[in-house]
Amino acid sequence: MMLSVQDLRVSFAREYGDPVEVIHGISVDLEKGETLGIVGESGSGKSVLSLATMGLLPRTARASGKILLDGEDILTMSERQLCRVRGRKIGMIFQEPMTALNPSMRVGAQIAEGLRLNRALSRRDARAEALRLLEMVQIPRAAERIDSFPHEMSGGQRQRVGIAIALALEPELLIADEPTTALDVTVQAEVLGILDELVSELGISLVLISHDLGVIARIADRTLVMYRGDEMEQGETEQVLRRPSHEYTRKLISALPGRVRASLEMSDG
Ligand SMILES: Nc1ncnc2c1ncn2[C@@H]1O[C@H](COP(=O)(O)OP(=O)(O)OP(=O)(O)O)[C@@H](O)[C@H]1O
Numbered sequence: 001m002m003l004s005v006q007d008l009r010v011s012f013a014r015e016y017g018d019p020v021e022v023i024h025g026i027s028v029d030l031e032k033g034e035t036l037g038i039v040g041e042s043g044s045g046k047s048v049l050s051l052a053t054m055g056l057l058p059r060t061a062r063a064s065g066k067i068l069l070d071g072e073d074i075l076t077m078s079e080r081q082l083c084r085v086r087g088r089k090i091g092m093i094f095q096e097p098m099t100a101l102n103p104s105m106r107v108g109a110q111i112a113e114g115l116r117l118n119r120a121l122s123r124r125d126a127r128a129e130a131l132r133l134l135e136m137v138q139i140p141r142a143a144e145r146i147d148s149f150p151h152e153m154s155g156g157q158r159q160r161v162g163i164a165i166a167l168a169l170e171p172e173l174l175i176a177d178e179p180t181t182a183l184d185v186t187v188q189a190e191v192l193g194i195l196d197e198l199v200s201e202l203g204i205s206l207v208l209i210s211h212d213l214g215v216i217a218r219i220a221d222r223t224l225v226m227y228r229g230d231e232m233e234q235g236e237t238e239q240v241l242r243r244p245s246h247e248y249t250r251k252l253i254s255a256l257p258g259r260v261r262a263s264l265e266m267s268d269g
């Protein structure tokens with residue numbers, strides 16, 4: 001099992017009053033090479049769950065339960081162990097690509113820097129590898145774009161660079177929290193397509209978080225539906241979408257654009 005979250009609870013300390021629990025006992029498993037979609041409206045705890053999985057909860061948070069990555073519990077790791085895990089075992093893709101990018105550094109140099117630090121590549125090899133990664137995420141004219149600054153690129157290109165950075169250290173698990181929400185609809189579909197293609201090609205497990213069930217329906221093998229820190233249901237995406245057992249999931253489905261709903265029904269063999 002790549003990832004096994006077991007009865008995870010997360011609460012935040014408050015200045016006055018008792019801590020507030022925002023995740024109330026979530027359990028979910030993810031196999032190697034599988035894509036898990038996590039869907040739920042704003043405030044349902046999707047980002048807290050992903051931060052917990054990366055060992056990035058703020059200091060005010062308390063977590064209980066287990067988050068086993070390849071059998072090792074993230075929740076009991078030291079900061080040092082966590083640093084080794086992040087990047088090498090877990091790659092992260094953020095909603096706003098600039099979160100992961102340095103605005104004052106050329107994109108190729110940024111990718112190469114991580115490679116030189118973590119994989120001890122020479123300057124030349126790191127640049128060649130950065131170019132290969134930019135081509136892999138389908139940056140057009142990558143050999144020229146490698147020397148661009150982030151602000152010289154479009155949002156979609158920046159997020160492709162974000163994906164390249166997340167993949168640079170060959171992680172086994174990618175966590176993408178609303179990776180396409182900041183992009184135009186057509187660009188969203190392109191970036192999602194690239195992500196989907198790459199994870200299946202490389203055999204990486206993916207946790208894809210979105211409030212948009214249409215996005216999840218497109219690429220997740222399994223889906224977890226969350227609402228206010230609780231699991232509503234989980235299972236194979238097709239099952240969840242065709243035979244939702246929970247009223248909340250039915251509401252999410254009926255809120256999908258008709259075109260997306262039709263494509264779900266059409267594929268009903
Ligand atoms: N640092 C924090 N301190 C206190 N409460 C927090 C903190 N971060 C998140 N929360 C609370 O935890 C709950 C879950 O938030 P979370 O950000 O995980 O929601 P989400 O599902 O990612 O929503 P969105 O779709 O808007 O991104 C919310 O009630 C939020 O207010």
Ligand SMILES: [Mg+2]
Nearest residue numbers: 046047048177
């Ligand atoms: Mg969020």
